[in-house]
Amino acid sequence: MKRVVTAKSWSPYLVGAGIGMHSWFAFLSADHPLGITTAMEHTAALAEQAVVPSLEENNKYFEQESPKIGWQWMLVLGVFIGGLVSSLASGDRNAPAVPPLWHQRFGPSKTKRFVAAFIGGVLLLLGARIAQGCTSGHGISGTLQLAASSWLFTAIIFATGIATAFTLYGREGRNHV
Known part of the structure; x- marks a missing residue:
């Protein structure tokens, strides 16, 4: 297993199976599909809300959505941390x-x-x-x-x-x- 973790390139079949299992875990545990761009949308809305709070009153987005730092942001963080750990473990940091x-x-x-x-x-x-x-x-x-x-x-x-x-x-x- 250590050899796989430190490899610079992984089998696409192994990675595909892992992503598939992760996706189904998200469906089972959060009843929601994987997705990252909603976290960016929520971040922009929260920033707008912090900078100009009065805009929230007339913004239809806030009527339909309740922007938050939620599980999708944890997925963004996990992607970053996973990429960093993979880069450090494989020694592949010379891009x-x-x-x-x-x-x-x-x-x-x-x-x-x-x-x-x-x-x-x-x-x-x-x-x-x-x-x-x-x-x-x-x-x-x-x-x-x-x-x-x-x-x-x-x-x-x-x-x-x-x-x-x-x-x-x-x-x-x-x-x-």
């Missing part, structure tokens, strides 16, 4: 700030790389909220429930990711993915 393919295509600027990553993250979060679910909400929980919308979402996210990689990196990116 460059500017990967070679990015450097070749866009230059050595860390700032440009971080700004592009931030914008990409914002677009992903926005898209997930519009789709009413993210890769964990639709791609894992929804497909496990055989929801047609989740299967469509998953196909579209893969197709969009492939198209984006080819647009940004061209054919040479195919060997680095």
Whole structure:
């Protein structure tokens, strides 16, 4: 088991089985599917509430939702801690700030790389909220429930990711993915 934990790459079958078990545990214990973007939505609402409390009175969001730091935020924290523990256990902490393919295509600027990553993250979060679910909400929980919308979402996210990689990196990116 120690060899598996310290490996830099895990079997996709082992990981898939683990995610499936985790998802069903969430259904059994919390009666709710996995999802992370709702935690981000709640965080933004709580921040708005803290900064401008009077906006809550006229905001329809607060009529439908009760933003909180709940179990979904614990999932976000768990993903972060799990990634950190995995990185420390495997010794795989040498990811460059500017990967070679990015450097070749866009230059050595860390700032440009971080700004592009931030914008990409914002677009992903926005898209997930519009789709009413993210890769964990639709791609894992929804497909496990055989929801047609989740299967469509998953196909579209893969197709969009492939198209984006080819647009940004061209054919040479195919060997680095």
